[in-house]
Amino acid sequence: MNELMRTLLFLPEQGTDYARSVDHLHYFVISATMLGSAAVFVTVIAFVIVYRRRRARQSTPVVEPKPIHEAVFIGLPLVLFLVWFGIGFPQFVALQTPPKDAMDVYVQGKKWMWKFAYPGGPSAVDTLRVPAGRPVRLLMTSRDVIHSFYVPAFRLKQDVLPGRYTQTWFQAKEPGRHQIFCAEFCGVGHSAMLGEVVVMEPSEFDAWVANQRRVVAAAQDSAPVPSEDVDVRTSLVDQGRKLASEYGCFKCHTVDGTLHIGPTWLDLYGRREKLKDGKWVVADEGYLTRSMMDPRAEVVAGFQDVMPTFQGRIPAPEVAAIVEFIKSLRTSTVRPEPSKGPVYAPIPPAK
Ligand code: CUA
Numbered sequence: 334m335n336e337l338m339r340t341l342l343f344l345p346e347q348g349t350d351y352a353r354s355v356d357h358l359h360y361f362v363i364s365a366t367m368l369g370s371a372a373v374f375v376t377v378i379a380f381v382i383v384y385r386r387r388r389a390r391q392s393t394p395v396v397e398p399k400p401i402h403e404a405v406f407i408g409l410p411l412v413l414f415l416v417w418f419g420i421g422f423p424q425f426v427a428l429q430t431p432p433k434d435a436m437d438v439y440v441q442g443k444k445w446m447w448k449f450a451y452p453g454g455p456s457a458v459d460t461l462r463v464p465a466g467r468p469v470r471l472l473m474t475s476r477d478v479i480h481s482f483y484v485p486a487f488r489l490k491q492d493v494l495p496g497r498y499t500q501t502w503f504q505a506k507e508p509g510r511h512q513i514f515c516a517e518f519c520g521v522g523h524s525a526m527l528g529e530v531v532v533m534e535p536s537e538f539d540a541w542v543a544n545q546r547r548v549v550a551a552a553q554d555s556a557p558v559p560s561e562d563v564d565v566r567t568s569l570v571d572q573g574r575k576l577a578s579e580y581g582c583f584k585c586h587t588v589d590g591t592l593h594i595g596p597t598w599l600d601l602y603g604r605r606e607k608l609k610d611g612k613w614v615v616a617d618e619g620y621l622t623r624s625m626m627d628p629r630a631e632v633v634a635g636f637q638d639v640m641p642t643f644q645g646r647i648p649a650p651e652v653a654a655i656v657e658f659i660k661s662l663r664t665s666t667v668r669p670e671p672s673k674g675p676v677y678a679p680i681p682p683a684k
Contacts, residue, residue, distance in 0.1 A: 335357075347506075464534070465508050469505075479492060496644065573654035594639065
């Protein structure tokens with residue numbers, strides 16, 4: 334049944350379980366609407382025949398619809414729409430919540446190519462290699478304009494924006510190759526902004542990563558790296574540490590938990606922070622990036638609003654490296670308490 338419908342509707346293969354569930358909803362919606370239109374069509378034809386004018390000057394009687402008819406005509410479609418929502422919403426939520434153990438890959442859209450970087454190396458252009466059967470989370474940003482990362486076989490599409498991170502995830506079912514498209518018009522090279530997801534056997538993938546890292550390490554002293562790119566020869570974490578020092582982050586942020594001008598980076602990732610305006614946020618990739626680009630927007634309670642903006646000063650791949658460095662500063666898997674600022678007065682003893 335699934336295969337028949339998929340062929341009838343010209344849908345690409347289903348590379349993930351998610352794709353399957355999306356398709357099932359699609360079959361349901363399209364069958365219901367097709368049946369609905371067919372029923373309307375048949376009714377119209379029947380009415381044309383049954384209620385045709387039989388003699389000249391025949392008048393049409395006034396029809397008063399009964400409330401029950403109105404209720405049925407409004408209620409039926411409403412129920413259908415609610416059922417679709419009931420099926421679709423959990424799918425949407427599932428797509429928005431990557432599993433905790435997902436493997437991170439940084440994705441960077443750029444006119445007109447896709448770049449992928451694994452936190453411990455290596456990085457690649459246009460080819461995303463992933464293991465089958467393991468969840469993969471994509472942390473995506475753009476260097477220039479809005480792109481959209483689209484893998485039809487995974488039924489996955491997510492906008493990729495400059496100056497901010499968006500995320501999505503998938504778990505490929507079996508080894509194979511799938512096309513990546515850009516689904517947001519981004520200039521003359523848009524239609525050529527193609528890539529490929531290569532799904533590998535997990536063991537093969539691990540071997541590939543290990544081998545790549547060896548090659549990269551061996552090349553440590555050779556050719557200089559193009560200046561606009563993050564150095565692919567060291568891990569993102571190491572680059573992040575170096576960059577943070579170059580940008581002067583450590584003048585205000587400590588990495589060992591010591592209170593200072595800004596929140597400490599130790600255990601910052603995943604921490605729930607209380608903001609000046611009373612709201613709470615989770616310090617995830619998105620928040621950390623926003624804090625660099627627009628630090629005044631979400632100041633953590635207890636801290637002074639003194640951080641300068643880095644909008645336009647730190648290129649996207651460097652932001653990724655710094656975020657990855659912050660993520661590496663973890664002492665435990667327990668979600669830490671909100672940051673305490675240096676301007677807190679000592680808490681008075683309870684009476
Ligand atoms: Cu990138 Cu279209």
